[in-house]
Amino acid sequence: MSPYTPGEQPQSGKVIKLNTNENPYPPSPRVAEAIVSASNRLERYPDPLGTSFRIAASAALNVEPEMILCGNGSDDCLTILTRAFVGQHDRLRLPYPSYILYRTLAEIQSAQFEEVPLSPAYQLTDAFASPDPRVKLIYLPNPNSPTGTFIDHESILALADKMPCPIVVDEAYVDFAPKSAISLVKDNPKIIVTRTLSKSYALAGLRFGFLVAHPEIVRTLCKVKDSYNTDALSLAGATAAITDQAWLRNNVSRIRQTRDRMTISMRGLGFAVLDSHANFIWCTRADRPTKPIYEQLKTRGILVRYMNYPNWSDGLRISVGTDEQIEALLVVLKDIL
Amino acid sequence: MSPYTPGEQPQSGKVIKLNTNENPYPPSPRVAEAIVSASNRLERYPDPLGTSFRIAASAALNVEPEMILCGNGSDDCLTILTRAFVGQHDRLRLPYPSYILYRTLAEIQSAQFEEVPLSPAYQLTDAFASPDPRVKLIYLPNPNSPTGTFIDHESILALADKMPCPIVVDEAYVDFAPKSAISLVKDNPKIIVTRTLSKSYALAGLRFGFLVAHPEIVRTLCKVKDSYNTDALSLAGATAAITDQAWLRNNVSRIRQTRDRMTISMRGLGFAVLDSHANFIWCTRADRPTKPIYEQLKTRGILVRYMNYPNWSDGLRISVGTDEQIEALLVVLKDIL
Numbered sequence A, B: 001m002s003p004y005t006p007g008e009q010p011q012s013g014k015v016i017k018l019n020t021n022e023n024p025y026p027p028s029p030r031v032a033e034a035i036v037s038a039s040n041r042l043e044r045y046p047d048p049l050g051t052s053f054r055i056a057a058s059a060a061l062n063v064e065p066e067m068i069l070c071g072n073g074s075d076d077c078l079t080i081l082t083r084a085f086v087g088q089h090d091r092l093r094l095p096y097p098s099y100i101l102y103r104t105l106a107e108i109q110s111a112q113f114e115e116v117p118l119s120p121a122y123q124l125t126d127a128f129a130s131p132d133p134r135v136k137l138i139y140l141p142n143p144n145s146p147t148g149t150f151i152d153h154e155s156i157l158a159l160a161d162k163m164p165c166p167i168v169v170d171e172a173y174v175d176f177a178p179k180s181a182i183s184l185v186k187d188n189p190k191i192i193v194t195r196t197l198s199k200s201y202a203l204a205g206l207r208f209g210f211l212v213a214h215p216e217i218v219r220t221l222c223k224v225k226d227s228y229n230t231d232a233l234s235l236a237g238a239t240a241a242i243t244d245q246a247w248l249r250n251n252v253s254r255i256r257q258t259r260d261r262m263t264i265s266m267r268g269l270g271f272a273v274l275d276s277h278a279n280f281i282w283c284t285r286a287d288r289p290t291k292p293i294y295e296q297l298k299t300r301g302i303l304v305r306y307m308n309y310p311n312w313s314d315g316l317r318i319s320v321g322t323d324e325q326i327e328a329l330l331v332v333l334k335d336i337l
Helices: A029-038 A051-061 A074-085 A101-108 A153-162 A215-222 A232-243 A245-268 A291-299 A323-336 B029-038 B051-061 B074-085 B101-108 B153-162 B215-222 B232-243 B245-268 B291-299 B323-336
Strands: A068-071 A091-096 A112-117 A135-141 A167-170 A191-196 A209-212 A280-284 A305-309 A313-319 B068-071 B091-096 B112-117 B135-141 B167-170 B191-196 B209-212 B280-284 B305-309 B313-319
Touching: A029 A232, A029 B029, A051 A068, A051 A209, A051 A232, A068 A074, A068 A215, A074 A101, A074 A135, A074 A167, A074 A191, A074 A209, A074 A215, A091 A101, A101 A112, A135 A153, A153 A167, A232 A245, A232 B232, A245 A280, A245 A323, A291 A305, A291 A313, A291 A323, B029 B232, B051 B068, B051 B209, B051 B232, B068 B074, B068 B215, B074 B101, B074 B135, B074 B167, B074 B191, B074 B209, B074 B215, B091 B101, B101 B112, B135 B153, B153 B167, B232 B245, B245 B280, B245 B323, B291 B305, B291 B313, B291 B323
Parallel strands: A091 A112, A091 A135, A135 A167, A167 A191, B091 B112, B091 B135, B135 B167, B167 B191
Antiparallel strands: A068 A209, A191 A209, A280 A313, A305 A313, B068 B209, B191 B209, B280 B313, B305 B313
C-alpha cells in the first residue's frame, strides 16, 4: 500500500511555505483566549460530542446541532465516513484529478476506488453519475484540489438523484468559493458535507473538522468514531473560531484578493493558471517542465507543491500567501525562468 | 452494532466523578505553559510524526524515538493497530473480563473477537495461548480493567513465544502498577505496548496516547494513521508532561496511597475488593445487588461505574479520587448500606 504523503512540513528555518494551503494570517484572537481558559481542567475527559461547537456552528451555519459531527480534522471525518460506508472489496468513486488521500482511505479499508475523469471544464460527466451497485460512497471535493475548480449545486443535486449511495461533498476550501452545499443537506439526506478549520479559519495546527449530515446518519457515524475524538483544547478553540465570522470574512477576503492578483501575475510569467475558488492556484506550463521550477524554488527557500497526475497533467499547486510572500515568489520566479 | 459507551461525562454541576478513571489532581504546570506557547502558531500544520514528543518520551522511557508512534489518545493507537492487522472476518483475541472497547473495534472492522476467560486469579490460561491462524491480533490490557489485576511479564513472554501474531499490551494504567512491558519490546518484536497520558499524567482532556513497537512496525502503522493525527497543542502539552517525571511520580504515589486505604475501607463496608494495580478498584457484593448502590450514589451526586459482565460478575468500578472525595463516598455509602 502506498501511504498518503502530505506536503513537507519543515518545523524550523526561514521558509516561505506555500505547499500545504495553510492560511498566512493568524486565527481569531478569541481562539487563543479560549484555549488558555480550557487548559485549566485538562485532567477531565472532553465532551464526546463537542456540544459547545455543535451549538456555535449551528448558529453560524444555520443547521441543527444534531446534523453536526465533530472530527479530529476533516481527515478524521473522511476516515469515519469510509469506515462506516465502505467494506472490504466495496468501491469508492472519485473524480480525477482529485485529492490523493481518498485513494489511501480506500486502500486502508481494503476497498477499491474508481477515478472518473472530470470534463475538460472540470465538471461532472454522465459517467460519474452512472449507477453501480459496488459503489458505496462518492467523494466530491468542492472546490476540487489541485484544480481549485468549482462544481455547481445543480450538478450535485442531479448526482444525488441518480446515485443510491451517500455523496460526500468535501468542502475543505469552500469559504474561498461562491457557496456551500450545507444548505442542500436538509432536503437531500444522501448529501454529506465535510469541512475543516485548517484553511479558512487558519487553524491547521488545531486539527478540527466537522461534517454536516442528516441526524440519523450522524448518530450512525457516532458509533464508528473514537469516543473522545476531539480534545478539550481543540474544541474550545474551534468553538471560539466559528463564532468569529467577521474575522473569517476579513481573512478570506484578503486571500481572495491576493489570489486573483497572483493568478494574473503567474499568467504574465507564462504559466497556464486555472481560475481558482480555493486558497491555492494550479499552475502548468506547455513550454518547459515544472518539476525543476519546484526544485529551484525549494533551494531558494520557497516551498510549493509539485504534483504529477498521470494521463492528465503535472504542475505546481501554490498556496495563496501574504502579498509579501507572493511578491517574493514572483521575484524568484522571474530570476529562474 | 453496539457502540462502545464511555462513562457519563457531565459537563457541569457539582458531581464527585469517580466513573471514568480520571486523575483527581492537575497535570504538571509545565503543560499549560507549553500549550500557551504553542497557541501562537496554530495556522501551521503540526509535525505529522510528533518528533518533539518522540524525543522526550525516548529519554523518559529509555527506548529509541523510532519505536514511538503518537496517537490522538491511546484509543487512536488501538484503532490504528486494529485497522493495520485485522481484516474483515479475521479475529481478535481478548481476555474476559476486559475493556469493552476492543469488541467495538473488532465490530467496526467487521472482524470477529473471541474472549478467553482469565483464570480465577485473573492470569492467562493455556487457552489464551492456543495457536489459531484466524487470530491476527491479541489485546492484553495490563493492568486489566475492570479488575485492576496485573499479569506478570513471564506470562507475556511465554504468550509471545507461542502466538505468531502481535500482542498489544494496553498499559493505560501501568504507572500505578509494578512495571511496564516497554522494556520487553526491543527483544520481542511481537510485543507492542500502548500508553495514554489520560490517567497517570492527568491529561484526559488532551487526547494523547502513544505506542511503543519495533521501528519497522511503527513505519507500517504510519501508513494507516491520519497524516496529522495529533494536534500542535496536544503535542506541546504531552511533550511537557512526559519530561516532568517528578510530577508524575508524586501524583501516582498519592493515588496509590489513597487506593490502598480506600480498598481497606470498602472491604470494611462489606464489599469484596480485588487488589488493584490501577487507579480504580473493582467492588462486588455477595449479599446484595450493586446496581441500586450505583443509582443511589448517583442521586447523591457521586458517579461511579456500574458494569455487568455476563457469566462473570457485575459490580462497581470506582476511580481513586482525592482523599476528600473518597471520604465523602464512604460517608454516603455508610448511609445507603
